[in-house]
Amino acid sequence: MKLLWALTLSLLAFVSTHAPVEAQTATCDARVRRNWDALSTTEKDTYKGALAAAMDSGAYIKFIEMHTEAMSQVEAHGQCMFTYWHRLFLIVFENMLRGQGDEFACVTIPYYNWLGAYNRVLSGACTTLGDCSAIATELGGFTGGSNRTLFINGLKTSGTCVTEEPLNHFCQASSTTSDVCAHCVPRGDWGAARVASSTSYSSVREQVFSGSNIGEMSPLVEEGCHADVHRSFGGAMKTLASPSDPIFWSHHAMVDALHTIFHKCRVGTKRLSFEEKASHPVAWTSCPRVIDSVPPSGPPFNPTDVVTMRTGENGTNPINGSDDPVIGQYFKDVPNRFADLMxxxxxxxxxxxxxxxxxxxxxxxxxxGNSTARRLETESGGGINQQAGTTTIAASENISTFDDGKVDVIIVEDFDLSEQLVTTWYNEAMAAMGGQCAENMADLERQACMFHDKCLGGVVDFSEEFKATWGVKEARCKTIVNAIDSGEQPIAYGGWREHMETYFGCPMPANEPTPAGQSQTAGPACY
Incomplete structure (x- = not known):
């Protein structure tokens, strides 16, 4: 009888921990994703509470299952659907958080603006990833745990297993009951880690704007700033079980914000029908699916294809996420074809x-700043509409078809001192080189990467294990620095180093002397 009673209690504990939570019906304002640094303490606590509740309910681990499931993963990474796949992933996750209780019914995922962290390092305000990123200390921190190895949905993950809220609610597998859950998430040594070299303003602008269509932009961002941030955080973040760390969601919200910027600048502000999206040469590009070969040789992605997201513990007996008894409700009515997510x-x-x-x-x-972006703005009739106070709203103006008041971006006036300093340097250097153009944008990225290598502790490449996991070859700035060192792609602006040190000094000297592969002539003039 005692054994039966114990088994009954265990079953009740499992059911209460993993039962689906009904979606909430509270009335909320339009969804707005904001910078973590802009949230109030109450807003941050509410978001952390939603994460903890999701971990307790068994819904959170389902998203790790989808990110690691074989067929889902090959759509999510290393192919041209990276931005679309993760956009749907974020939406469903946000729906799930809202479904964890009335108090969470209006939460949105805050983004982690790693441009700000890089600016603070460059300006000398701080030195490490942990010190320069408020979200790193406020979303669980990077101390308060011991070194530990977990198998998260079957994937080996090691690091300092941090036990601070909300990480102390984490469970590493769907079938694991609360009493044997890890109640921690492995993280890297963020107190010593350097910010990712490809997250400078110069580098991010080049990654977003050097591609002429989404098929070019998506891999530049995926293999550039996206991968570099995963590497710099280490721990669970460097594995495909990365969604186990709540910072994953804010990192990917930042990537999604860059996708939003690209769409406005390269596609325009006009609202498109599905048919227009599916045939748009900039907004939609396809590529072969990965089957069993490298390079990919499978059938191409189609704009009408439904995004694959499947759950299944350790990848076994996978089912569509929309059919999962725990999280299926959060897919309901969400547009799920690739071109729907544009x-x-x-x-x-x-x-x-x-x-x-x-x-x-x-x-x-x-x-x-090029003529194409200005022409798209004019043809679409879009732009920045002034609102009361310091807020401006960028809205679509294709009102005859889409008079729904929805906007993609809300702009607020908020420059911190580090950001102002870096922006002033960037604009001044651009002007000294002859003005805004593609050649000068690329040269400014070369300058930033080389400065990182010489004055910010050195550019760090990906490990071989990381390259194999994520399907990437080499850290973006490492490739650029190597090309400068070899003389293959020299820096065109001869006074770049003196100019940068005038603004930023050389806080963490490394890898001297400066190579000879740098031209001493002025950059190309262009307007």
Whole structure:
């Protein structure tokens, strides 16, 4: 009898921990994703509470299952659907968080603006990833645990297993009951880790704007700043079980914000029908699916294809996420074809905006300053509409078809001192080189990467294990620095080093002397 009673209690504990939570019906304002640094303490606590509740309910681990499941993973990474796949992933996750209780019914995923962290390092305000990123200390921190190895949905993951809220609610597998859950998430040594070299303003602008269509932009970002941030955080973040760390969601919200900026600047502000999206040469590009060969040789992705997201513990007996008894409800009515996910304003009740400021706002409003971006703005009738106070809203103006008031970006005036300093240097260097153009944008990225290598502790490459896991070859700035060192692609602006040190000094000297592969002539003039 005692044994039966114990088994009954265990079963009740399992069911209460893993039972689906009904979606909430509270009335919320339009969804707006904001910078973590802009949230109030109460808003941060509410978001952390939603994460903890999701871990307790058994819903959170389902997203790790989808990110690691074989057929889902090959759509998510290393192919041209990276941005679309993760956009749907974020929407469903956000729906799930809102479904964890009335108090969480209006939460949105805050983005981690790693441009700000890089600016603070460059300006000398701080030195490490942990010190320069408020979210790193406020979303669980990187101490308060011991070194430990977990098998998260079957994937080996090691690091300091941090036990601070909300990480102390984490469970590493769907079938694991609360009493044997890890109640921690493995993290790297963020107190010593350096910020990712490809997250400088110069580098991110080049990654977003050097591609002429989404098929070119997506891999530049995926293999550049996206991968570099995963590497720099280490721990679970360097594995495909990375969604186990809540910082994953804010990192990918930042990547999604860059996708939103790209869409406005390269596609325009006009609202497109599905047919127009599916045939748009910039907004839609395809590539072969990965089957069993490298390079990929499978059938191409089609705009009408439904995104694959499947759950299954350790990848066994996978089912569509929309059919999963725990999280299936959060897929309901969410647009799920690839081309459906092109514009954040066209997602029905799941549409959302980004609140941007500073450099991100400049990227959105000014794009790369070329004539194509200005022409798209004029043809679409879009632009920045002034609102009361310090807030401006960038809205679509194709009102005859889409008079729904939905916007992709809300701009607020908020420059911190580090951001102002870096932006002033960037604009001054661009002017000294002859003005805004593609050649000078690329040269400014070369300058930033080389400065990181010489004055910010050195550029760090990906490990062989990381390359194999994520299907990447070499860290972006490592490739650029090697090309400069060899003389293959010299820096065109001869006074770059003196100019940068005038603004930033040389906080963490490394890898001297400066190589000879740098031209002493002025950069190309272009307007």
């Amino acid at each position: 514009d954040v304003r066209d997602l029905g009740d799941f549409s959302y905006s980004y609140e941007l400021s500073g450099q991100l706002a400049s990227m959105y409003t000014d794009c790369d």
